[in-house]
Amino acid sequence: MNGDRAIGLERRDGHDVGRDPRGMTAEELTELGHVRMNAQKALRLRCIDCSGASAAAVRACALVRCPAWPFRMGSSPWRPPASEAQLAQARTLAARRAVAAKIQPSRRCSGATEGVAATTLPARHDVAVARLKTALATKVRP
Numbered sequence: 001m002n003g004d005r006a007i008g009l010e011r012r013d014g015h016d017v018g019r020d021p022r023g024m025t026a027e028e029l030t031e032l033g034h035v036r037m038n039a040q041k042a043l044r045l046r047c048i049d050c051s052g053a054s055a056a057a058v059r060a061c062a063l064v065r066c067p068a069w070p071f072r073m074g075s076s077p078w079r080p081p082a083s084e085a086q087l088a089q090a091r092t093l094a095a096r097r098a099v100a101a102k103i104q105p106s107r108r109c110s111g112a113t114e115g116v117a118a119t120t121l122p123a124r125h126d127v128a129v130a131r132l133k134t135a136l137a138t139k140v141r142p
Contacts, residue, residue: 008032044074 009016051057
């Protein structure tokens, strides 16, 4: 076995077999080239790999008996639709984030802040914080 393969393989009965990833550390998985992702994304990437790196071929896949086929578009068809309460909560959160983004000073430096200590707040910071507190207190809705 060579370097990278030695991390992911073990010897059993004189043959190389893949280690159980549940017993591996995150560092070992990263060293093998894996990145942290959810199972939906992993299945989607597997389908893209299977189809020759073509998203259009994944969409048109006719291998309906493949276990990954229902998940090929990157979502689970088995997940129940969101309830009205969940949708309302998502809308409220999105509205709060939109309000916060409008009144929060930009994080991108325009050169005007060069040489200024990192802890210095812009002059309008107090006004922005007050607006944010008011918006959150009134539970802004779309």
